Amino acid sequence: MEKNALLAERNRGFFRAKKLLVLNVVSSPGSGKTTFIRETAARLGASLRIGVIVGDLATDNDAARLRTAGIPVVQITTGTVCHLDADMISKAAAQLDLDKLDVLVIENVGNLVCPADYDLGEDLRVVLLSVTEGEDKPLKYPPMFHSAHVAVVTKSDLAAAAGFNRDLALVNLHRISHHARVFELSAKTGDGMKSWLEFLAQQRAAV
């Protein structure tokens, strides 16, 4: 763990020198990370060039989905390991042409517990919470939600069907992720994506 912290700082320095904004995207399985990343890249188009490192226990389904959309992707297959670590990121990043990128997005293993403890050298940790998961996830997984710089409520198009209590979810989010910027959106319909993309462009400009 201490070794990971050191390697993460080395990554951070390396990415800074490369003028990359680095996001570590974490969530439960099935919160919509891949769709969110794909739609973010598609809407940014040529204005910000995005590359992705995808972590999964098995399969390269997500990498394939992103690659089909024309996004440079490296897949990490972790086997039984429940998180990515800084060393994996360093090795995977070496397989991307970083000089051609503005933003590096790391799609972590779908897991609200283990990835919380592993700094990857990111600038922003982005936690996704889909409206179908229930309003109390921040309270139940405090280390992850507390450590996030950004919280994104996803699948807002399903809010009514799922009986999502938005007010309660935001109260819970602000309680645990009290310093985090919160966005609410549907990557599927595009609703709410604009303010997220503006935020991303600002963050990249500040690197």
Place this chain on the structure above:
Amino acid sequence: MEKNALLAERNRGFFRAKKLLVLNVVSSPGSGKTTFIRETAARLGASLRIGVIVGDLATDNDAARLRTAGIPVVQITTGTVCHLDADMISKAAAQLDLDKLDVLVIENVGNLVCPADYDLGEDLRVVLLSVTEGEDKPLKYPPMFHSAHVAVVTKSDLAAAAGFNRDLALVNLHRISHHARVFELSAKTGDGMKSWLEFLAQQRAAV
């Protein structure tokens, strides 16, 4: 890990002597474990008496929801630990009046990775997959889905809104959980609950 395997077998022996059917319910965060367990207990009524051990990193929200429904519950708060283990179960079970129960349900921490490695002494491992999580979860989390005796597709009432591809999900489930009994249901509407409850009664009768 080896110590956990031994303690799990001790639990198994203990529960057998008590004529308890023991379920270990696992899933992503927000797949609907608590609602599924609550509705199972409510529909069984007095025919099978259910007690629950609930694991969460933090909060006793789920325990409170079950207790309100009149179900005997013990909460385990794991802090930062991403799974329950056999020793936690042994201690928690001692707080329930097991002689008054027919079925002991363990609601594990919401996590598709870590709990796969920990035998708790259960008779059946029951993995939940909600229709909003996408069809490829079995492929992406093979240890968990492979180790399950029962796979339950939940939130079927949201299938159309979520654009759930049922055929693909079942193909993926059968590929990884090829020996598992599969149920499709909505605990919210009650649709599909009947065959699950019949299966549970059969399993209990065979203990």
